[in-house]
Amino acid sequence: MDQVTATPTDVAIRTEGLSKRFGTTDALIDLDLAVARGEVLGYLGPNGAGKTTTIRLLLGLIRATSGRAEVFGIDAQADPVEAHRHVAYVPGEANLWPSLTGEETLHLLGRVQGRADPDYRQVLIDRFQFDPSKKVRTYSKGNKQKLILIAGLMGRADLLILDEPTSGLDPLMERAFRDCIAEARERGQTVFLSSHIMSEVEALCDRVAILRAGRLVDIGRIADMRHLSALTVEVEFDGEPPDLAAVPGVSGVAVDGDRVTCQVDGSIDPLLAVLARSRVRHLTSREPSLEELFLAHYGSDLSETADAP
């Protein structure tokens, strides 16, 4: 695993053996993580993997069962107020105060965070095409998400902790969000982006950390994680499907009558060569979902780990 080794002041986030247990459920297990100042880290995982738990521990909203979490060298559990001086948090979903207008909400959240740049706030309002004069109860889900995004970004905090921030945004606004994150990186802000949208993470992040069932299963630069670029290929044949299991780079072959589904790691040429010798009626390829990647790459390993004493 690719870990940052630097002085505390160069590290925006550092966790050591960070664990959280809810009753009998281990939500997070021995998380060792370091995010460098100015880095954009994608924090990936399926639902229930422990992403939000990690964020809540970093913000001091919940107590760690064991381990330590630091934000710019400050113990986030022991001194959250000091840590929060450097942090802006954008939740994936928030039921904002329905009787306040968008502008009033931005004012309040600016007070809560202790920082707001009115000029930049206006830039964000224009960029996200947001009308702050309306009451929150009239906003759609997407507009509420724009509001919470503007509130998080407007203070230009040293560290942006974003928990699935683009849920509910249309593609145009997703692009605006990506522009904002790119600008944040240029300004030297650190971004901790929790998401389960691979394309978003690939477009924005310097490194990716992958979490499953509370454990960090992989972390590194996207360029070094080529194994994550597996394609899911679905082929319908006229007649008996050929045996694809032995084709180099092909895995997870599932045959259903004349239809075959498989994953392809690396070059797709060997598979195309085999298919060219068969009568193919229909072929589709797509990036696998994150869940499929986990099942393909980590499923058996994790179950063995979980079964271990």
Added chain:
Amino acid sequence: MHRDERRLARTVFVTTAKRAARGGVLWGVIFGALIASSATTYVSAFPDAASRTAVAATLEGNRGFEALFGIIRGVDTVAGYTAYKTLYSMIVLGAIWGLLTSTRLLRGEEDAGRWELYLAGRTTRGGAAGQAAAGLGVGVLLIWVLAGSIAAAAGADAKVGIGVSAAFYLAGAAAASAAMFVGIGLLVGQLAANRHTANVIGAAVIAGSYLVRMVADSAPEFGWLRWASPFGWIEELRPLTGSDPVAWIPIALFVVLCSSAAVMLAARRDLGAAAIGGRDAQPARTLLLGGEAGLTIRLTRPATIAWLGAMAVTGLVFGLVAEAAGSAMQATGGFEQAIQRLGGTAPAVVSYLGSSSCSRPAWWRSRSPARSRRRGARRRRAISRTSSSGPSRVGDGSGSGSRSVPRSWWWQARSSA
């Protein structure tokens, strides 16, 4: 800490205070108007000492009324009557406001996901809860100031004659109830899994406090129980009737203890966690999930069971109390005249007592036929005496006096006969 830093650190306080202030202003004005209205009504209804002595003789010592509304003292004075008439309305309403407001502004905010936005700012879990508690205190303070000011203004009338300090003391008693149940709301909000559960627990505390206080006031030998109920403590303050400030001690301790415990629990509790009713998983129970009606029953079942239980207990207790009150009223010749002079509220009280009496479980009514027969005979004699004693008579069938007699009262007498 710089000035800006201090301002930032108070954000939760300011936000909560603004929201609590709306209710505080509303209820402060209502309580003040209630006090002023009661005092002026009494002055006009009982302008002389003789009529006041008569009403005092009618009401004081009536165990039924005292169980319902607290120990009756000094109703031959404007101050005493005003305290008797307004205190329990104000403290029950204040308690409900305090409970609902505190659970809404703390646990409700947490349930909605807004609390984490606060906690991601310049505060801690315990600090935010402490600020919210202080913000709720602003609402309580406004109740006290507004109710006291309006009461003092009304009391300045020479005919009313309630002093400024006495007016604020009475308003303080009402605000004390709100403060105590703000504390309860803060505490149960930290213990319960959500705002709804917190409200249910808090409502049970209100009901329990009221019932304990009722028992305490139902007989002298149970008087010590007043010190076991928050409502009893307020009654022991004796606003406008001899003021006993000693009872402020348990009230203050209760508020401080509840609020401190809530802040302490908030500091040690994970966001969203609960000590009570936090069951996250259970086996599927699909019996009532076949349609909207079944779903409605399923969703309202806990509240329905709680309400039925509470109504049964309340009906039983009120029935017992109403029976005692009714017996005492029948034995008092001047009661009817007194309540009619007090305006439209007295018939409502008597109707209420009549209907409460009807709500007693049937087994209680029928458990002693011989006792019922004896009681019936006593009532017939009482009606006979009242019928021949003056223009306003029960059941004589003539004149405006007979028409103005509350129907439930007449019905109760007739049905027993």
